[in-house]
Amino acid sequence: MKALEVTHATKRFGGLVAVNDVSLTVNQGEIFSVIGPNGAGKTTFFNLLTGIYAPDEGRILLFGKDITGFPPDRVAKEGVGRTFQNIRLFGAMTVLENLLVGMHIHIRVPYFHAVFRTPLARREEKRAEEEAKRLLEYVGLLHRKDELAKNLPYGEQRKLEIARALALKPRLLLLDEPAAGMNPKETEELQAFIQKLREELGVTIVLIEHDMRLVMRISHRIAVLEYGSKIAEGTPEEVRTNPRVIEAYLGKGAAGGGA
Amino acid sequence: MSALSLLLSLAFLALAFLAPGALANLFGLGALAVATFVRLSPQGRTLNLALLTLAFTLGLMRSGNTLGLIGLVGILVALTTLPRIPTWVRALLGLAILLLSVPLAGFANTFVFELGIQIGIYAAMALGLNVVVGMAGLLDLGYAAFFAVGAYTWAIFGSEQAKNFMQGNFPLPGEYMYLFMGIAIVTTALTGLLIGLPALRLRGDYLAIVTLGLGEVVRILANNLDHPVNFTNGPQGITPVQRPPIDWFRELMAAIGVRLDQTTDYQLFFYFLVLVMIGLVVLVNLNLANSRFGRAWVAIREDEIAARSMGIPLLPTKLLAFMTGAAFSGVMGVIFAAQRTFVSPESFTLLASITILGMVILGGMGSIPGAILGAAALTILNLDILKTFSEFVRTSLPQIPSQVDPAKYERLVFGLILVLMMIFRPEGLIPEKRHRAEMEEGA
């Protein structure tokens, strides 16, 4: 089963072609990485997948369903969770509330039940809260549940953002530079965490990452973007030895390093 | 410290008994400030607040000076916001103030009822606007439009007005008012949908301008829909609007030993009705704030892109906030129409919208006690303090020309207060924890 099939996706900003005729497929259960120099169009590619931008050309199929042009909320309902390169938590909400927002589509309380806080509403809220707490425990943030998200240290904010995406119960999880700003030890923990997610939750993961050590160790397959175009795709070994990739990276001198 | 505070409270009690009036009440406000801001043991604070409640009530009963009402509002705020006061004390004192002190004061000076009712109506509306502006972050400058729609919904059918365009037995009898409170929820929510659908596609300043315009459209419609078919009776307004019959209420009051005369019976009734409505509105506000809808509103306010990526649809969620706020306003409109027995476009000007917004901002965006306090403060300022002050100027300083009558400077004073607030306490008088967080972030 293909988790994701992108064909000929193109996105232009005025004269700039940020994503240029990119086609790729991601298999279910895979960890797939998208790499490339700064400004290559990786984040824009994510924004196409999640409906923040509609592609100017091309199709996007999610588990066989055409989601091209869906708005972000519908893409989320189709089971796509994501994090952002520059963390976008709800800073003035608590850690627990952030997760509850993530669970929004799974809390089934009709409006009038919420207005009068009927037994049904109470029950659903309680269930959601229990579930959110379990998830917080799973990612190791339960002790922070009542703190405002913006008061967490950077590393925990990254974690919380992943947890919020998981609260959506995604089939496909998109992580935009999750290791940015982390030291080697934290990066190693992150690697173990991402692998745990895939194994225990069975979620397919697409990763944008600049940390090449992490990418090479964790990915089943990798696609390389440069100036919006896909210049290579394959296993870590294939990509590492691909002459065009070496040229793109040496030319930019951008292999490895943080954000 | 505690001895001083206690002494002040006792002194005020004596003053309220011996020499009630504006000066005594000013002294009382000072004593209240001391009892609130000075470090006291919880018992000491409770005792002081109880004494002050008694004193303000006594002062109001003996002199009818409405400064005492500010004192009572202040005590209510202290009760809801100060830490470490036992819950039963809060509840008991709060109920005593609302159910005993204010009515007792009202019997001495019926203007207290008028103030109480106005505060209540505006507080409920501020709570509705709080959903829209405070929670969802949608700047709505046309909020009075919904108040108008609610008021006219009842005014047209609760008077002879409806005869102008349909057959039937109008005015509808007064008890239909309760039904029309429900109907107004529907008509105002639909108006919210109608205004929101185009307006909510815009953001920030654009939204503010468009809601301002559409709000004016509603008022101008009310002003001009007297021909070709007379729906609203134009600028003259509609009167008399039916009030619900309150024989049951008189009997109930008589049963507990309260004898009402012709002027106070309806006022007491509407005062209690408004109290009940505030209770309901607060409850609904809290329920929504702690539901997936309230969280979705805050999420959208915080970060639209992140919220959408969590599966929250933008327009429907904003519309829901808009319609919820509109419905609160609509219900209060019905009560407003019935209580005054008169409705005209003049009550729903841009200034009314801005005043309600000012109440929300003054109290602290997103904060429920804040919205109520904001409503109390601005209503008392508008209806009472400035009027009293101009009275004072007119009688004691007749050489001052009438152009500088303080009541004419309502907007100036109102503007000054808001400017000072934005400088010294931008998060509002009783900030909500979230907004406080945002303000700190911005600083």
Ligand SMILES: Nc1ncnc2c1ncn2[C@@H]1O[C@H](COP(=O)(O)OP(=O)(O)OP(=O)(O)O)[C@@H](O)[C@H]1O
């Ligand atoms: N909304 C936008 N409007 C105009 N140009 C944009 C927009 N978003 C991205 N771009 C441009 O598109 C190109 C690709 O940007 P993108 O953020 O996708 O790169 P990236 O591969 O994620 O880079 P980085 O590694 O720095 O995060 C850049 O030149 C960027 O300036």
Ligand SMILES: [Mg+2]
């Ligand atoms: Mg990027």
